[in-house]
Amino acid sequence: MSPAGGAAALAGGSAMAAANAELSPRDFAAIAAIMHSDARIELSAAKTTLVQSRLARRLREHGLSRFSEYVALVQSDAGERHAMVVALTTNHTHFFREPHHFDHFRQHVLPVLKRKQGPIRIWSAGCSSGEEVYTIAMCLLGPDRTSATWLRNADVRLLATDIAPHVVESVARGFYADNIVSGVPEPYRSTWMRPASGGLVMAEEARQLVTARVLNLFDRWPLKAQYDVIFCRNVMIYFGDPAKEELEERFVNQLAPGGHLYIGHSERLIGPAASRMTSCGHTIYAKPETRG
Secondary structure, rough: HHHHHHHHHHHHHHHHHHHHOOOHHHHHHHHHHHHHHHHHHHOHHHHHHHHHHHHHHHHHHHOOOHHHHHHHHHHHHHHHHHHHHOOOOOOOOOOOOOOOHHHHHHHHHHHHHHHHHOOOEEEOOOOOHHHHHHHHHHHHOOOOOOOHHHHOOOOOOEEEEEEEEEHHHHHHHHHEHHHOOOOOOOHHHHHHEEEEEEEEEEHHHHOOEEEEEOOOOOOOOOOOOOEEEEEOOOOHHHEEEHHHHHHHHHHHEEEEEEEOOOOOOOOOOOHHHHHHHHEOOOOOOEEEOOOO
């Protein structure tokens, strides 16, 4: 066998070993502890198969055949530790998801924002690949170019954050494949998206509203302004109640008086945050105005 053939055989053997590696309860517990420590994500034993399948690729890339070796690696290598957290983070979204939120935003929040004097700040927390933040952008722009004229003299910024660098890069690119953009209703799609090979790219008017950043929601937030609107949907379902309570309280603190918080359809406010917000629709909450 030639040296090249031998190397290929070794690589193939490593890949097969990684694919067949068994995730022991001990190794799963170590991985789950890291996920909770670094991202506050709760992994039950029922997720063992999911964790094993998602991390098999990481084992292959490092030429490892056992999960115990991989656990040792992530415990000593901060870069791989973060890569593991990203690999085990779920990124699923689509345009105009949970449409009643955007109906409420357009009907009740947008008219107030248009009358506001001063900066307008909106945050998509746990933005995934950006479909949510660009749906917000299209709602702000409106169904046609005439409806977007109010933005010319307005100071409007949309922040999109996620723990996973690769999806944040997707937000910055603003490109979406044909099967993804099919759910964008007309006339938003034809007005605020441009043809590109294999799909559509967000128009410059939408992209210039959005800033995408990597952020772990449980790290310090480098946010100076209070926000008029925060979307954090279908993110907290992965956290235990103590983490949810902490995060929701921080969101409320970051909201400006009169601001709105949108959370996922199966989520709810708990702890101190629940008493500080007013429900104004299914999983839609408003922070009361400050009384003079």
